[in-house]
Amino acid sequence: MSFDIVLTVNGTRRTIPIPDPRVTLLDLLRESLHLTGAKKGCDRGQCGACTVLVDGRRINSCLALAVSLDGAEILTIEGLAEGDRLHxxxxxxxxxxxxxxxxxxxxxxxxxxxxxxxxxxxxxxxxxxxxxxxxxxxxxxxxxxxxxxxxxxxxxxxxxxxxxxxxxx
The missing domain is CATH 1.10.150.120 ([2Fe-2S]-binding domain)
Structure with missing residues (x-):
């Protein structure tokens, strides 16, 4: 069973197919969207290496199911700088x-x-x-x-x- 969700990732609205409802936001970012800045450290929400902002709030992306974030705005490290100008x-x-x-x-x-x-x-x-x-x-x-x-x-x-x-x- 496949789902489509809509996310705004680093300012770009995207419709993203989710092949499995158990896919975490971290795996979606790294494997489907090729945004590898967020790291899979512990995969248990204990190390913070996977921290991203969802609707402006910090979350451990390894703990969030992607399907639960339909409609959310995601900001990753790749979207932080403005062109060549660092945040x-x-x-x-x-x-x-x-x-x-x-x-x-x-x-x-x-x-x-x-x-x-x-x-x-x-x-x-x-x-x-x-x-x-x-x-x-x-x-x-x-x-x-x-x-x-x-x-x-x-x-x-x-x-x-x-x-x-x-x-x-």
């Missing part, structure tokens, strides 16, 4: 050596982007470490990751418009 979180990870081997980096970056969008980062390193605790780094680059999240949070808050369209100043 501020990506720039901060480079500036602060927030990675070593790089296996966990896409999940770490997507989790950081979600954390900042959720307004959970603040300026407290301990709060950032706690909010990022679902993303494991075997190399131990946590100090650089925390510094990168704090710098990106600051940069993004400085660049944020003071009023939104339709709101009074």
């Amino acid at each position: 501020p979180v990506q720039e901060a990870f480079i500036a602060h050596d927030g990675f070593q081997c790089g296996f966990c980096t896409p999940g770490q970056i997507m989790s950081a982007v979600g954390l900042i969008r959720e307004a959970q980062a603040g300026d407290d390193p301990e709060r950032v470490r706690e909010a990022m605790s679902g993303n494991l780094c075997r190399c131990g680059a946590y100090a650089g990751i925390t510094e990168a999240v704090l710098e990106a949070q600051k940069a993004l808050s400085q660049n944020a418009p003071t009023t939104r369209q339709g709101e009074a100043a």
Whole structure:
């Protein structure tokens, strides 16, 4: 039995056939859409290497069934940069050596982007470490990751418009 679902992946609306209702979002991204940034680390939702944003929220894509996300908007690491211009979180990870081997980096970056969008980062390193605790780094680059999240949070808050369209100043 095959299903078709509609997803907006990195800004592109797509109708995607699902050959088996047990296919996870992670497997769909990697095997059907060839978006291999999200990694299959533990395949149990414990390491965070598969983190992507679904409708703006961080999820472990290895735990989400693709059929349950029909109509959702998915953002992966491949859709984060704008052309050749890196996202501020990506720039901060480079500036602060927030990675070593790089296996966990896409999940770490997507989790950081979600954390900042959720307004959970603040300026407290301990709060950032706690909010990022679902993303494991075997190399131990946590100090650089925390510094990168704090710098990106600051940069993004400085660049944020003071009023939104339709709101009074």
